[in-house]
Amino acid sequence: MPELPEIEALRRYLVTARVPGRVITRVRADWPGVESTVDGMAGLSNLPGRRIESIQRQGKHLILSLDRGTLGLHMGMTGRLVVMDPGDEPLRYTRYTFHFDDERRVELDDVRRWATARLVESAENLTRNLGPDALDPGLTARKFATLIRGRKSVIKTLLMDQSVFAGVGNIYADEALHRAGISPARRSNRISTTSLERLYRAMVETLEGAIDFIENHPDERASPYVVNAYDERIRLPRKNGAPCPDCRGPIRSRKFGNRTAYYCTGCQS
């Protein structure tokens, strides 16, 4: 569930912890069969000696600009990053450890092993197939509506399509659609511009609200989605039959592709 807000919180956490400026001295991979299964591992062995200059985010991707090259991190579904001191016990599912020149380290811990770390020439290698960030100031309500109306797919699927715009996943897509009163099953080219602009505002408010929530709960910054994904960031219950927070009617679920959408048939049409 790390989506845009959680990754943004992770980015700020790393910046606050002064990860930018550090030189990577050593990388360790604890990943069975790592050479054959992890894309770019050969590249990671080239990390030692490189300095982390800055950390950006586009969608769900963390982009670490190095003095030479770029380190791309993606948390997949359960990945998290924790900045650790020399005496700290390793985390339970650490897959990569990045050691720094100040003796600290960052562990990428991931139960399901879908997280990725890639050393690439430039950020372009990571963002080639990504649309603009969902919170990109250049993405106005009008542009958002234009992007969506140019497609014909189901709106739920489109919101999660990272090549259209990046950062929204299953949970915040459902949340934004509920806020905007739009059914996840609607065809994107058959939604009025007015409704799409409402959806854009709902999406922005949902994402920014979630970032604010995490900022106000500092304990969750390193692993914001591990604690409890269904906290105050989320209004819509992800459970069949649960009451809609607005009309108290039963929440329903339906699959689009292999993703489950939760929605209220009373509030969303």
Next chain:
DNA sequence: AGTACGTCCTGATCGC
């Protein structure tokens, strides 16, 4: 272009 579905992975939860 749009859509479904399999794959990766494993802890949590469900149903009997």
Next chain:
DNA sequence: TGCGATCAGGACGTAC
């Protein structure tokens, strides 16, 4: 209480 089946999810590949 136990245990097997199912679910969850991001990204990508394949098939239609």
